[in-house]
Amino acid sequence: MQSRHLSLGFATGLVALSSVLITSCGPKAFTRGEYDDPTRVELLDDKYNEADMQQMADTIIRAMVSCGYVAKAPKPPVVIVEKVQNRTEEHIDTVSLTDKIRTALIKTGKVRFVNKTERATLEEEYQHNESGNVSGPTAKKRGKQIGADYILSGALATNVQQVGNDKFIYYKLTMNLTNLEESTIDCTEEREIRKKYRKRSVGL
Numbered sequence: 381m382q383s384r385h386l387s388l389g390f391a392t393g394l395v396a397l398s399s400v401l402i403t404s405c406g407p408k409a410f411t412r413g414e415y416d417d418p419t420r421v422e423l424l425d426d427k428y429n430e431a432d433m434q435q436m437a438d439t440i441i442r443a444m445v446s447c448g449y450v451a452k453a454p455k456p457p458v459v460i461v462e463k464v465q466n467r468t469e470e471h472i473d474t475v476s477l478t479d480k481i482r483t484a485l486i487k488t489g490k491v492r493f494v495n496k497t498e499r500a501t502l503e504e505e506y507q508h509n510e511s512g513n514v515s516g517p518t519a520k521k522r523g524k525q526i527g528a529d530y531i532l533s534g535a536l537a538t539n540v541q542q543v544g545n546d547k548f549i550y551y552k553l554t555m556n557l558t559n560l561e562e563s564t565i566d567c568t569e570e571r572e573i574r575k576k577y578r579k580r581s582v583g584l
Contacts, residue, residue, distance in 0.1 A: 443569035
C-alpha cells in the first residue's frame with residue numbers, strides 16, 4: 381500500500397515537473413509594452429526594417445517633387461502608382477513602401493494620384509447610379525475621370541556578402557516616373573543603403 385502511494389506521488393511529481401519545464405521552455409508572451417519612437421534607428425536583426433523604408437521613401441519623395449517635369453508643371457500631374465517590385469530574397473512588405481511614398485507625395489500637393497485599385501468598385505457604383513435607384517442630381521456619371529499623365533514604378537534589389545565574421549547587406553531602391561503619352565522616363569531616382577553586421581561570438 382505504501383509502495384502504491386509512493387508510486388502515485390512520484391508520478392504526480394513528474395507531471396508537475398514536466399509542466400514547469402514545458403512552461404519555461406515554451407514561447408513566452410510579451411505582457412508589458414510601451415510606445416517607442418518610430419524614427420529611432422535600431423538594428424535588431426539583419427533584415428529590411430522600417431528605418432530602411434523611411435530613408436528610401438524620403439529620398440524618392442524629395443527627388444520626384446523637385447524633378448523639373450513635376451516642379452514646373454502648370455498644374456499637379458496625375459499619376460498611377462504601381463507596387464514596388466521586390467527583387468530581393470527577403471519577404472518585404474513593398475505594399476507599405478509604395479503606400480508610404482504615395483501618401484507623402486500627395487501631401488506635398490505637387491502630384492495627384494489615380495486610384496487604380498478601386499476601379500472595379502467605381503464601375504459598380506456607376507452601374508448603381510445608372511440603375512435609377514440614385515437621385516438624379518447626386519448620380520455620378522461616366523466620362524468625367526481624369527486621365528493619368530505618369531506611371532510611378534520601381535524595384536527594390538539587394539546584394540548580400542559575407543566575409544569571415546562580417547556580413548554586408550546592400551539595398552537599392554530605384555523609382556521611375558514614366559510619361560504615359562510619350563513612354564519616356566521623365567524623372568528617376570535611386571536610394572542605396574549598406575549595412576554591416578558582425579557575427580556574435582560564442583558565449584556573448
